[in-house]
Amino acid sequence: MTSQDWEVLVLAVVVAVTCALPGVYLVLRRMALLSDAISHSILLGIVLAFFWVRDLNSPVLVLAAGATGVLMVAMVEALHRTRLVKEDAAIALVFPALFSLAVLLISRHAGDVHLDVDAVLLGEIAFAPFRRWVVGGIDLGPRALWMMLGILAANLLFLLSLHKEMKVATFDAGLAAAMGFSPVLLHYAFMSLVSVTAVGAFDAVGSILVVALMIAPPAAARLLTDRLGLLLPLAAGIAAGSAALGFFGAILLDASIAGSMASAAGLVFAGVLLGAPERGIVAEVRRRREQRLEFAVRMLLIHLLNHEGGPREAEENRADHLAGHLRWSRDFARRVVRRAVREGQLERRGGEGLALTPLGREVARHVMTR
Amino acid sequence: MLAEFLSDYTLRVVALGAGALGALAGAMGCFAVLRRQSLLGDAIAHAALPGIVLAFMLTGLRTTPVLVLGAALAGWLGTLAILAIVRGGRLPEDTALGIVLSVFFGFGLVLLTFVQQRAGAAQAGLDTFLFGQAATLLAADVVFIAATGLVCALVTMLFWKEFKLLAFDADYALTVGVPVRRIDLLLTGLLVLAIVVGLQTVGVVLMSALVVAPAAAARQWTDGLGAMVLLAGLLGGISGMAGAAISATGSGIPTGPVVVLVASAIVAFSLALSPRRGLLAEALRRARLRRRHREAGGGRPPVGEEVP
Numbered sequence: 071m072t073s074q075d076w077e078v079l080v081l082a083v084v085v086a087v088t089c090a091l092p093g094v095y096l097v098l099r100r101m102a103l104l105s106d107a108i109s110h111s112i113l114l115g116i117v118l119a120f121f122w123v124r125d126l127n128s129p130v131l132v133l134a135a136g137a138t139g140v141l142m143v144a145m146v147e148a149l150h151r152t153r154l155v156k157e158d159a160a161i162a163l164v165f166p167a168l169f170s171l172a173v174l175l176i177s178r179h180a181g182d183v184h185l186d187v188d189a190v191l192l193g194e195i196a197f198a199p200f201r202r203w204v205v206g207g208i209d210l211g212p213r214a215l216w217m218m219l220g221i222l223a224a225n226l227l228f229l230l231s232l233h234k235e236m237k238v239a240t241f242d243a244g245l246a247a248a249m250g251f252s253p254v255l256l257h258y259a260f261m262s263l264v265s266v267t268a269v270g271a272f273d274a275v276g277s278i279l280v281v282a283l284m285i286a287p288p289a290a291a292r293l294l295t296d297r298l299g300l301l302l303p304l305a306a307g308i309a310a311g312s313a314a315l316g317f318f319g320a321i322l323l324d325a326s327i328a329g330s331m332a333s334a335a336g337l338v339f340a341g342v343l344l345g346a347p348e349r350g351i352v353a354e355v356r357r358r359r360e361q362r363l364e365f366a367v368r369m370l371l372i373h374l375l376n377h378e379g380g381p382r383e384a385e386e387n388r389a390d391h392l393a394g395h396l397r398w399s400r401d402f403a404r405r406v407v408r409r410a411v412r413e414g415q416l417e418r419r420g421g422e423g424l425a426l427t428p429l430g431r432e433v434a435r436h437v438m439t440r
Numbered sequence: 441m442l443a444e445f446l447s448d449y450t451l452r453v454v455a456l457g458a459g460a461l462g463a464l465a466g467a468m469g470c471f472a473v474l475r476r477q478s479l480l481g482d483a484i485a486h487a488a489l490p491g492i493v494l495a496f497m498l499t500g501l502r503t504t505p506v507l508v509l510g511a512a513l514a515g516w517l518g519t520l521a522i523l524a525i526v527r528g529g530r531l532p533e534d535t536a537l538g539i540v541l542s543v544f545f546g547f548g549l550v551l552l553t554f555v556q557q558r559a560g561a562a563q564a565g566l567d568t569f570l571f572g573q574a575a576t577l578l579a580a581d582v583v584f585i586a587a588t589g590l591v592c593a594l595v596t597m598l599f600w601k602e603f604k605l606l607a608f609d610a611d612y613a614l615t616v617g618v619p620v621r622r623i624d625l626l627l628t629g630l631l632v633l634a635i636v637v638g639l640q641t642v643g644v645v646l647m648s649a650l651v652v653a654p655a656a657a658a659r660q661w662t663d664g665l666g667a668m669v670l671l672a673g674l675l676g677g678i679s680g681m682a683g684a685a686i687s688a689t690g691s692g693i694p695t696g697p698v699v700v701l702v703a704s705a706i707v708a709f710s711l712a713l714s715p716r717r718g719l720l721a722e723a724l725r726r727a728r729l730r731r732r733h734r735e736a737g738g739g740r741p742p743v744g745e746e747v748p
């Protein structure tokens with residue numbers, strides 16, 4: 071790897087971590103799609119600010135873009151408050167309009183705006199090392215990296231210093247208001263943070279993939295823990311891993327780095343969704359099957375207890391009778407019997423005959439009288 | 441402009457195509473909006489990218505039906521992925537939508553850059569996918585869109601009662617024996633179809649707007665589902681045709697964004713001026729009540745009580 075590759079890798083990891091931190095709260099507050107809406111609307115801010123300052127590297131662009139993101143959130147809320155449309159529709163109405171306006175402005179003034187729409191939407195992380203920050207003749211590294219580190223610091227500062235407030239406002243907005251700090255103010259402060267983060271990341275990975283970095287790692291972390299304190303570092307770690315994985319994948323395939331990072335984040339999420347120890351799909355299917363089997367064993371024990379010593383015992387208490395009587399498949403009945411035998415609640419008596427052991431009898435009585 | 445419209449063949453094709461798309465998306469969008477799935481359209485539209493690229497990679501063809509088929513499969517797969525993510529109840533639906541939207545899109549991007557490296561030329565260009573390219577619409581495409589619309593309309597009429605129940609009270613639907621899951625999949629399938637058929641023409645972001653805006657506007661004028669679907673189709677059609685006509689008036693005006701802005705303007709108009717629900721009507725009603733209250737000699741209403 072060349073030093074440029076290293077710089078891109080470091081930038082990718084920093085971008086991913088910076089996005090994942092506010093992403094945790096977006097997932098918890100059910101605002102995941104506001105990240106999509108914000109990252110599209112900031113394009114309008116960038117275009118308008120560019121018309122004003124005529125410099126693509128001006129910090130005014132970042133501020134204007136961040137402000138547009140917050141303005142978009144305010145517009146969505148105002149629209150929702152009229153109660154004429156629901157919140158999801160409000161989001162879906164506002165951001166395409168702002169985005170369309172931006173695209174229209176860009177194409178109308180294509181001659182004097184050197185804004186490449188593809189680059190805006192997809193990012194050019196591979197080109198980041200070419201734009202360097204030089205102070206007094208000393209090369210300090212890629213500008214994008216410094217900007218992202220600054221935004222990361224702002225995120226950390228905000229989330230650490232307002233950890234308690236964010237926690238209360240996220241899980242119990244009413245309590246937050248009663249305790250005397252405004253959830254609304256906090257909400258807008260947080261949305262500004264998301265907007266600024268989106269603007270910074272947008273340069274590197276583009277507006278659509280920002281969403282992947284903001285949502286997928288926190289969602290994966292959410293499947294692994296219920297503790298907010300663990301959620302933040304876990305999401306950051308998953309984000310960093312996904313970014314690195316995506317970077318090497320892109321090198322291997324010679325494909326888009328940003329796209330590969332999003333795909334890697336998705337792969338990691340899918341892996342967690344399937345394999346998470348308690349809440350993964352595999353664990354859940356296994357647990358359900360286990361519960362079904364356990365319930366069936368108890369039913370079998372009760373059935374045997376019912377007919378024990380009765381006139382039809384020899385006929386009812388047979389393994390080959392279960393399939394018809396309890397409406398089990400032959401295969402399932404065999405599994406249930408095998409399990410009950412293994413647990414010492416049942417013994418086979420001469421081929422197909424079944425009899426309760428003392429333990430099995432006790433279990434069946436216990437289940438019935440409970 | 442009318443004379444120009446009637447004489448210019450390309451413009452006529454483009455306007456008809458955009459209008460048909462708007463009508464189809466607008467009508468199908470009603471169900472999405474009523475079921476609070478407005479952003480599902482956005483997610484499906486983005487999720488279609490890998491399907492389009494794969495369809496192109498496998499067949500080498502760029503004809504509309506092939507790409508639409510790929511897009512529909514990917515969109516459908518994305519919908520299933522959303523269901524799988526929310527299944528456990530640990531993650532909210534908007535998170536699932538966000539993940540599917542961005543990850544599928546990212547994967548599509550990887551495939552696209554991969555193809556471009558191999559083939560050299562910029563085939564199945566990304567701009568087309570993102571913003572559409574209404575100007576390249578062929579008469580055959582318009583026929584294809586219209587046929588898709590016809591299929592959607594037929595299925596919707598056939599399952600009207602079930603769709604209606606699902607939109608307003610899915611729990612009740614379940615209790616009266618409607619196979620809710622299957623009907624849900626069918627309805628979502630139609631939405632997927634309506635979205636992917638328009639991706640090439642108006643693009644991703646704009647397609648998702650066409651699903652929501654006409655329906656949201658139509659909702660302001662009527663409380664009946666049938667009227668809402670028809671009106672949304674009409675408003676969507678008008679947005680599409682007007683957008684195409686306006687963008688033809690000057691060079692460098694892309695069709696997709698103009699269509700969205702026209703649709704947005706219709707929404708704004710409806711929100712402000714619809715006779716019963718509109719903001720203006722509401723303000724007038726309040727002013728009238730306040731005046732009557734004052735004339736009756738009343739002072740300010742007691743604290744904490746709203747004027748009805």
